[in-house]
Amino acid sequence: MRIGELARRTGVSERSLRYYEKQGLLAADRTLGGHRDFPERAVDRVILIQELFAAGLHSAKIAELLPCMRDADGGPNEVATPRLVTELTEERDRINRMIADLIRSRGVLDEVIETASGRPAPDEEHHHA
């Protein structure tokens, strides 16, 4: 599919999609005229990339990580090097700390909201993390 459709279906701007390709996060064929032609699976990949960005990973690390993921059609293309495993473990720890921080911050907001609105904040599901 072309870049416009991919942008529409993922909600990610064309600008960012081109950036992802340049960073090696996304592969695309080219038409004779030079236009990008993305495979169907690019949709899921873009969504995944966005999630990893949201988790604070940099594009370089995502580029290393992606080939080590279990593909829809089978196992990973590559196996993570020990160095990468170490780095990803650090990232995971960082994410865990971030989650803990976010939960605390949410508590702060809840308190202010509750104080101001006079009624308790919604007692959420508190999903098992």
Add this chain to the structure above:
Amino acid sequence: MRIGELARRTGVSERSLRYYEKQGLLAADRTLGGHRDFPERAVDRVILIQELFAAGLHSAKIAELLPCMRDADGGPNEVATPRLVTELTEERDRINRMIADLIRSRGVLDEVIETASGRPAPDEEHHHA
């Protein structure tokens, strides 16, 4: 206390502390010569500010939020306006989405780590959120 001690005790750079003051997040007296003199409670406040930054709130919103917090010595100085409550509720929703995303990203990392190392990722405590 002076800015150097505050920086040391909070782990936040002097540069950032001055920035916080300029943004109205932090109040400091001044010595006759113009040096900042922070109260003891500035320590907790700086830590709180950092948490809110980590949660993705911008300094302007934090500046609105802080006066509405329950102080160590009593109730809040101000009561949040309905507009602020609305905005903070949106922030909380955003934080909730962010937490959900982080948990998913952590799952991605766990999978790669597990695949590469051959043994399962540590089954963490999964604290009640």
Add this chain to the structure above:
DNA sequence: GGTGAATCTGACATTGATGTCAGATTTCGA
């Protein structure tokens, strides 16, 4: 009073993903 450490202000740089714009080229239906 002198001196070294601490602090002050103000300016400019950095980061990294994304926005935006201009001009050229390709695509594809009519």
Add this chain to the structure above:
DNA sequence: TCGAAATCTGACATCAATGTCAGATTCACC
């Protein structure tokens, strides 16, 4: 084949917190 829509490349801008540096001033202690 014509023309409008889509896409291309490359460059420059943006955001917001923080780093860094220079030169001036103040503080605290001897």
